[in-house]
Structure formats: C-alpha cells, structure tokens
Amino acid sequence: MTKLCDSIDTLSMAYLDDELAEEELRDFELHVTDCADCKARVDGDRARMADLRRRLAPPPAPDLLRARLVRALDAEDASASREMRRQRMNRFVLPGAASVAAVAALAVFVANRPGGSSAALTQEAIRQNTRTAPLEVQGASTEAWVRHYYRSDVAPPRFNDASVHLAGARLASIEGRDAAQFFYQLVTPDGSFELRALTFDAHGVDLDGLEAVDVDGTALRVDHRDGQNLVVFVGRDGYAYLFTSRELSLQQLAGLVVHSDLVSRVQAGRVAQ
Numbered sequence: 507m508t509k510l511c512d513s514i515d516t517l518s519m520a521y522l523d524d525e526l527a528e529e530e531l532r533d534f535e536l537h538v539t540d541c542a543d544c545k546a547r548v549d550g551d552r553a554r555m556a557d558l559r560r561r562l563a564p565p566p567a568p569d570l571l572r573a574r575l576v577r578a579l580d581a582e583d584a585s586a587s588r589e590m591r592r593q594r595m596n597r598f599v600l601p602g603a604a605s606v607a608a609v610a611a612l613a614v615f616v617a618n619r620p621g622g623s624s625a626a627l628t629q630e631a632i633r634q635n636t637r638t639a640p641l642e643v644q645g646a647s648t649e650a651w652v653r654h655y656y657r658s659d660v661a662p663p664r665f666n667d668a669s670v671h672l673a674g675a676r677l678a679s680i681e682g683r684d685a686a687q688f689f690y691q692l693v694t695p696d697g698s699f700e701l702r703a704l705t706f707d708a709h710g711v712d713l714d715g716l717e718a719v720d721v722d723g724t725a726l727r728v729d730h731r732d733g734q735n736l737v738v739f740v741g742r743d744g745y746a747y748l749f750t751s752r753e754l755s756l757q758q759l760a761g762l763v764v765h766s767d768l769v770s771r772v773q774a775g776r777v778a779q
C-alpha cells in the first residue's frame with residue numbers, strides 16, 4: 507500500500523477524465539504498472555464509464571435522463587467522497603448528434619422525486635403544446651406580436667445556441683389560463699429539430715407530478731410523456747415555460763433551457779436587487 511493506493515478512488519476518476527497534471531500522470535501510470543489492485547480499479551472504472559457513455563450516446567433516447575436520475579438517487583446514500591466521485595460520473599456525456607456545445611457538461615442533481623399526481627394542467631399543457639395548429643405569426647415580428655397580443659412583459663425565450671431559431675407563435679389557452687406558444691427550429695448538421703415552448707401564468711399550479719432536478723444550478727422540472735421530452739422552467743414572475751420536443755433528448759432540451767435568456771433574466775433580476 508502506498509499513498510497512491512489510498513487515493514485511488516479520486517485518482518482513478520481524475521485519470522480517466524484526463525485531469526491529472528503531467529507529473530501526477532507519470533507517477534500514476536508508473537504505479538498502476540506494478541500495483542494490481544489499483545490497475546484493477548482503473549480497469550473497472552474505465553469499463554463503467556465506457557458502459558455509461560455507450561448507454562448515453564444515441565439520441566434521441568427519452569429514458570437517458572431517467573437513467574442518470576436513478577444513478578444520482580443511488581448516490582444519495584453514499585458517503586461524501588463517493589458522492590463527489592459519482593457527481594463527476596453524473597456529468598453528461600454529449601450525445602453524438604448534438605451540435606449544441608453548451609450541453610456538453612451539465613451537472614444534474616435530483617432535487618426530489620415526483621410527488622402527487624395533480625398533473626391535469628400539465629397534461630393539458632403538453633396536449634396543447636403537441637397539437638397541430640397554424641402559427642398566428644411567423645418570423646421577425648413574432649416578439650412584438652407576442653407583446654401586443656399576449657402580454658407586454660412576456661417575450662419568447664432566446665437561446666444562446668445560435669442554431670436555434672424562433673419560427674413563430676400562436677395564442678393558446680390551458681384550463682382557462684391564457685397561454686402563448688412559441689415554435690423553434692434547431693438546425694444542426696444532423697438535421698432540423700422542432701422545439702416548442704408554452705408559457706402561462708403558473709401561480710397556484712402544482713408541478714409536483716414532475717421530477718424536480720437541478721441542472722447546472724438551475725431548478726427545472728422534467729418528464730417524458732406521450733413521446734415528448736418535457737422541461738419546465740418557472741420564472742420569478744411566476745410564469746411557467748414548458749418546453750417540449752419529440753426529437754431532442756432530455757439532456758439536449760435541458761441544456762438549451764439552462765443556457766437560454768430565461769435563466770440569465772433571472773440572474774439579472776438577482777443582481778438588480
């Protein structure tokens with residue numbers, strides 16, 4: 507046993523993540539050539555990561571985030587150091603098809619499991635967000651139209667990813683609440699994907715039926731229903747933004763949302779206070 511053996515948990519993951527400095531790397535590689543225990547540990551970690559990457563790789567795969575969530579839940583009972591190590595494991599591996607660079611390194615933590623089933627409004631929101639209906643406005647005038655016909659202080663979310671384009675909007679209604687629906691096109695080398703956002707006043711709306719997660723420090727609700735991946739962000743003004751996509755994986759969708767101006771608006775609000 508050496509000091510290296512004692513730290514093999516951390517070192518093995520750092521090694522596999524390419525995070526060792528040059529000198530550490532040399533010492534480490536030297537050590538595992540003649541320490542069977544540590545070598546076995548690295549081989550095991552490598553196999554687990556490869557398996558994880560393989561399972562995470564092919565988009566669209568709606569159950570991917572669920573798989574990550576299960577892993578994160580497993581980690582809740584583990585010791586602090588194991589928790590640290592797992593958090594590294596829980597970093598997303600970028601799905602192959604994504605040109606969405608921002609999605610590369612999302613850290614996801616489960617805030618809580620789904621609670622009650624009072625999800626009627628959510629279900630209705632998903633139905634609204636997936637039904638076929640003509641756009642009422644298209645192109646550059648969309649934002650002004652939304653401010654005029656929906657609410658003067660609501661703007662379509664903008665994404666940091668330049669491959670996402672606002673295509674248009676229409677008005678909708680969910681159980682007596684006025685809603686606005688935004689349509690986006692995500693154009694990547696792998697094809698064109700559709701993304702929709704439905705926004706409505708969510709005061710008094712129970713979102714407990716949806717899984718609560720923390721993605722890079724932003725609280726989101728996520729779910730997979732009726733073939734759609736679903737991500738909900740609730741702004742400080744109490745407005746919910748419900749994003750759905752059939753083609754984007756939950757990771758891709760969540761990655762876009764946490765890198766949208768919805769989140770920067772909230773952060774700007776905090777700074778202003």
Ligand SMILES: [Zn+2]
Binds near residue numbers: 510511543545
């Ligand atoms: Zn060793």
